[in-house]
Amino acid sequence: MNQKSLLFKRLFRFSFLIGSVSLFSSCEKDENISNGDVLQSGTGPYFIAVKASSGTEYIMQAESLEEGDLNISSNIMELPQTEYTWIFKEDVAIGMVYQQQFAGIGYGFRYKKDSSLEKLGEFKISSRFSNYGFFGSQLMTSVAGQVSADGTRNDGATFSFWDINDNSVSLERTTTIWTEDITSNDEQITFAGVVDLGNGEFLSSMVQSSFNQTGTGNGSSIGDVAFPDSVWVAHMDKDLKIKNIYRDDRISYSAGQYRSQVFSQLGKTDNGTVYVFSGSFDKNTTKACGALRITTGSSEFDKDYYFNIEEQTGGYTIRRLWHMTDNKFCLEIYNDINISTITPGHQFAIVDMEEKSFKWISGLPNKSLILSGAETGGVPMFNDGKLYMPITSFGEDASIYIVDPESAQATKGITLKGVYEIRTIGYLNYK
């Protein structure tokens, strides 16, 4: 046999070998690369965003929050990122997420006639947000402390306006305003809260501060506060023109804080009165935790109204708050009298702001046993005359407590096996 034919014989042998190896390996061409990022079908008007003890977040759907325990494994979607903030309006649920150094991918869902959910689409959130709310038919988000394109200033507050369409969530516009000019006192402003006035204008609380915190960090835009004994609320139009500034010295600024997140402490009642709460977060303030109000159409705070909440709580201050119905609000109150940004708030009360009445919610686990809501989750929901409060306590799975707004008495509803924390609950209505 000459060398050439020997060579070919060997080549043949070798190619046969490779052929047989690749045969067993099969040629599976993965056309669908969604990698599991799909929404499965579920039923029920209640949308529950949950976090497992591993930190992974899922979406669950429920027919009732009062009976029928759920298991996390019956979730309808695993979310690729974590710390989503959910906001609901009628039949729509919007989940927003922003991850430090990275942008986030948000989700929109719509509740269908057959009581299942459909994906409205995904959207990219490239501007970080620390403040959000519905404004007209749009979703508005804002973040402060932004650096200008040329790097010369860092007092930018960027507002984004999102449209919720039939089959997508889309950014209508992004506008940055330079906040050092607003009060002309060389301080930047962080906006907290969005109160839609219904006429194409909105109110947002302003926190004036220097650019950096001394001796502390976390990337918050709120720096050292030079005037901790005053409150400012901006009245703005859709183009972010400031039409009026409400100012008062009876309370401190109106905003809560958890690390870099800013909590809204504004709330509008059903009759249009806007209550401006102050958790007296700044340690240098001499003002008590309390609230003022702005009546419909007024250009200044109601001079005759002041509610000292700290007197009612026995020295504790407010972390977050949510409007329930009429003049009633649910207050989340810090566990300790001396607080830092990471102090949890596991005491709850119902206040009637008109009557200035205050009632502790009873029937919940002791404040020292509650784990949920220490960060940004554990957001309650008011629906159909009841307040639904997500609570996780030590040694237990997450549960939902149902609170009667009159008696402030809580009773335990459903338990979600395997859920570490319920981040948010929403009630969706088919339109």
Place this chain on the structure above:
Amino acid sequence: MKFRSLVLVLVVLVNSLSAFAHKKEAVISGRIFSIENGIVEFATVYLKNTGFGSASNSEGLYHIVAKQGHYTLVVSALGYETVEKDLTLLDGERIKMNLTLIPKIEEIEEVEILGKAVDVINNSAYNAVAIDTKKLSNTSLDLAHILNTVSGVRLREEGGLGSGTQINLNGFTGRHIKIFIDGVPMEGSGSSFKLNNIPVNIAERIEIYKGVVPVEFGGDALGGAINIVTSKTSNTYLDASYSYGSFNTHKSNLNFGYTSKKGFILQLNAYQNYSDNDYKIKTKYTDLMTSSVSQQEDWFRRFHDKYHNEAVIFQTGVENKRWANRFIVGLNYSREYAQIQNANLMTIVFGGKYRTSNAITPSLNYEKKNFIIKNLDVDLSVRYSDVSTNNVDTVAREYNWSGEYIDKDTQGEGVATLAEFHGKTGYSVANLKYRIGENHFFSLNNMYSHYVRKTTNSAANSMQSSAATFMRRKNEKNILGLSYKYVHSDKWNASLFGKYYYTNVCGPVNVAITGRDQYEEQTRNSDVFGYGVAGTYFFTSDLQYKISYEKTYRLPTDTELFGDGDYENGAANIRPENSNNFNMNLSYSHYFDKKHSFTIDFGAFSRYVTDYIIRTIGSKGIATSANHGKVLGLGTDITLRYYYKNILVVGSNFSYHDMRDKELYTAIGSESVTYNNRVPNLPYLFGNADASYTFYRLFGKKNNLTLGYNLLFTEKFFRSWAGEGAKLYIPRQMSHDINMTYSINNGRFNIAVQAGNITDALLYDNYSLQKPGRNFSLKFRYFFHKQLNN
């Protein structure tokens, strides 16, 4: 309970090793030389028609124990004529016999290749594998990709050249595996000097220790260790190569070594990697005007993923002096530039973010045999690394996957940053070895490391500056190990060892009682004692049994404690992980008819880990690490290889690593829904297959052509826990690579062509992060080698 029965089993097995023993045996030992080139490593030396045999070590020494009788001693080695010599052994006799081999270049095809790996590492009592990287010098692979073909090892990459990588080894991943270069930890030497950007030509071999790590590696390796052994040859050589491949990838390497007759050593190693990494990916598209993400996926070319790194390693010193067998001082300089194309979700794309890194590393190595007293060997290594890393995100634009952008009013595609970090790491590793006679070996090893990290550029961090930002992070470790090895005979040996770990960390801790966060520098100490045993027994020279156990600890790394300043958050209260690692291996290799040879290696292991540290995405979306209860792992690695002369090689390995959560309760005390679930985001079923065929004397007497094929397989796995109802997964991977190498003039000139992922499969090692598709490369290599005749 489980632990106790494990120890019991171990004690019984170790005892059983010593049961096979004692009879008065003869010993024959000596050195194998080549007629032209000094010693011959890894020659097979055996007594014909018996099971008695051994292989020459890196110094050419061999050692055979046999019963009395008349024998034919056979010495064979790749590329040499086989030598046979008749001899008679008497009871208890010790014979010294040096042999010299004659090269047999022209008859290379007929030389038998050893089925049994001829490496001492492979034959040691440890569950260890060594790869002779010299054989892979013609590939354009980096060290990480070579590791990916080893049984029980799986590499996970985030993208193309220079992207983030993780090594999985017998159920452990990332930081549970310690990587060493010549016995000194690689940690802290900077991202410009990592497994996935070091060319294969730097290493002489790679040693992989699974589960049980000898004390010579002073590391707190929970799951195992990888040691890159660089060339210490006393030769003069020049190895120069250049490769060009898909995605505009250029790699070059120059490796030069000179040793004078007086023992003066000069070594220079320089390499460079460059790639545009502009491979195509399938992903969703974001409309820049509306920020809406498309429902459908489409194909896009990566446009901002350029990567390059350059490194120069210079070493000089002397060898064979009265005061030192080897004394070397070295200086490494490496730098890196990496554009950042996407976030940890591929949908999120960037066009301006990048990272740079620079590292400078002086080093010193001193080796002396018979230090002060006879049979005491000392090996001392000192290394210091100064690494600076700069993360830049200042572009006031927003990009999409088409490479289009819109201008923004504000800086930063994420949060605007110019953060610069400075890390300084010092290592000193001292190793003392002492031998009493032929049977008792002692080893004492001490590794001290000191690491300090600071954010240095205050102006650059003004956007998010705080007191904590500029506070230092310090991590000190000392690991002292002592081992005793008893070598009864070539039949069996056993080792016993202990390690004392000490750590001292210091960094900012939030101490705020009132008001906003307030940081204060705090210090913590902890110490712990680990131990282990290992034994091996050769039933015949073909059949080896190994057994080993170690109680391992891993102290948290500085990154786990203090974050990396970008995507990872610190967790100062992390506890050391600990694990009970048990390994059993059985290997059989046999060759017959002077043509066929095969090896079967079966390994089984168990791992019981408590305070397991797993990397999770924490609050604010930053990756962080947390102690996670208990994990029990059971696994097996199987390797099969067949050789036909040294013409055809077919091999395959298969691994099944079943790591399961054994914690009944969650961290908050509620019943866990993940009990007995498989640990997520960890490949558990994978394997490789390879084949190569060499045509000798093709178009020239000294020219050879080798064709090769590689298959990589990883089964689909979920990103999160099954008990939670996890849905996101990493799909099954099947990748086929082929290569062809033509070497001219006995390997002086080499041309290699490689085609990777030939079926153009969509490959993922991590959720949503797609790896390159079909790719090609062409490598030219010149290799000149002249051995010193000692």
